[in-house]
Amino acid sequence: MKVYPYRRLTGNVSWRVDSAQLKAEGEPWDDVESKYLSTVERVVALGPDEDRPDWARARLRLSAELPAKALDPSGPWQNVKAVAVLTERATNTRTTAEFSAVSEDGRARTAELYLYRCDLLDRASLTVHVVATVDGVPGRVIATSDVEWFVDVIEAVPSLARELDVKMVRFGSGASRLQRFKDSPWLVDTTGRIPAVRVNSDFDGLGDLIGADGGSGPEKTVRELLLAQMCSEVWTAVFHSAVGDLEVEEDGTPVFPHGWQGEVLREMLPDVYSDRPPEDALRAVHTARTEASAAGWGELQSRIHYAASRRAGVPRTLSTTILDLERLTQGDDA
Numbered sequence: 001m002k003v004y005p006y007r008r009l010t011g012n013v014s015w016r017v018d019s020a021q022l023k024a025e026g027e028p029w030d031d032v033e034s035k036y037l038s039t040v041e042r043v044v045a046l047g048p049d050e051d052r053p054d055w056a057r058a059r060l061r062l063s064a065e066l067p068a069k070a071l072d073p074s075g076p077w078q079n080v081k082a083v084a085v086l087t088e089r090a091t092n093t094r095t096t097a098e099f100s101a102v103s104e105d106g107r108a109r110t111a112e113l114y115l116y117r118c119d120l121l122d123r124a125s126l127t128v129h130v131v132a133t134v135d136g137v138p139g140r141v142i143a144t145s146d147v148e149w150f151v152d153v154i155e156a157v158p159s160l161a162r163e164l165d166v167k168m169v170r171f172g173s174g175a176s177r178l179q180r181f182k183d184s185p186w187l188v189d190t191t192g193r194i195p196a197v198r199v200n201s202d203f204d205g206l207g208d209l210i211g212a213d214g215g216s217g218p219e220k221t222v223r224e225l226l227l228a229q230m231c232s233e234v235w236t237a238v239f240h241s242a243v244g245d246l247e248v249e250e251d252g253t254p255v256f257p258h259g260w261q262g263e264v265l266r267e268m269l270p271d272v273y274s275d276r277p278p279e280d281a282l283r284a285v286h287t288a289r290t291e292a293s294a295a296g297w298g299e300l301q302s303r304i305h306y307a308a309s310r311r312a313g314v315p316r317t318l319s320t321t322i323l324d325l326e327r328l329t330q331g332d333d334a
Helices: 206-211 218-243 259-272 278-290 294-312 314-333
Strands: 014-023 043-045 057-065 077-088 093-098 108-116 123-134 137-144 149-152 165-169 186-189 196-200
Touching: 057 123, 077 108, 077 137, 093 108, 186 218, 196 206, 206 218, 218 259, 218 278, 218 294, 218 314, 259 278, 259 294, 278 294, 294 314
Parallel strands: 043 149, 165 196
Antiparallel strands: 014 057, 057 108, 077 093, 077 123, 123 137, 123 149, 186 196
16 A cells, blocks of 8 residues: 655546567667557557567657646646656566657657567566656656556567466475465465466366366366366456555545556456446445455455456356256256
8 A cells, every 4th residue: 555645646647659669680670560559458569470570679659648737837746757667577677768748838748768678578567657846855756647558578469368377286295385285276376477376286187177178078067167266266366466555645546556456457346346437446445445344345255256256257157067967967867
């Protein structure tokens, strides 16, 4: 949780990635085709592709527009600047670029952000912060844009959808932190750059069941139900992780986190609170988590369970399983 002891800027800080260029060693800058840059998904896909050579450096051209109140001379903020920040948790990379004003009122701004291929391992998040001098203290963050882009150096197709990191691991004879869970069929790890599922290969028959392709009959029915249950637990775990350390504005308003945590919340909140916009739903979750009453937090668990089950397709899978079992039973009776 983060509370700011100074006035923060309200209002939308709109920005986008306008274009991208790549540079191979000893070659000039080459424009990235529009098919690799999605303004809908907000992803720049720079992964290997036969249509372009290997690259060493990339240049992103950005544009932003600040709220008018940010530049009000009578306001509490001086020396207002906009800064783009690219971060990747896997390599602890952090690259910044300051925007320059291109309009008379200073609201419209542009920037060029440079990055090196060797500094990135997977997917980096890109966002914009507004900083200013507040109460005589320079460099204070007064706003962070709700819009977040991603720079993906693994995929060549711009998409927010990423598969979970699922691996078979021996719990009984594996890492010490897993041995205490040797009787568990799987665990969800939310400490990495993307959520990871560790399936216990020491759990008799589990690996063969999950890894089986196709098939029919009882084995297929059980496998699909098991995977749906696993997915439901994953959604529940990542939701709790995402709300576990929300940043909070000075007025107590929680802020959507960056990276996969923000994606998870925006995906699940419409099911957690179907009658509220995402911002209000996030505030309700934060209130239930931080208030003294245990009733609010307990009631929220039912909502989270419902949303996770829907995301994982548990109701549909369970209905199909029941029908399949009825057919199998009728077949045995015949």
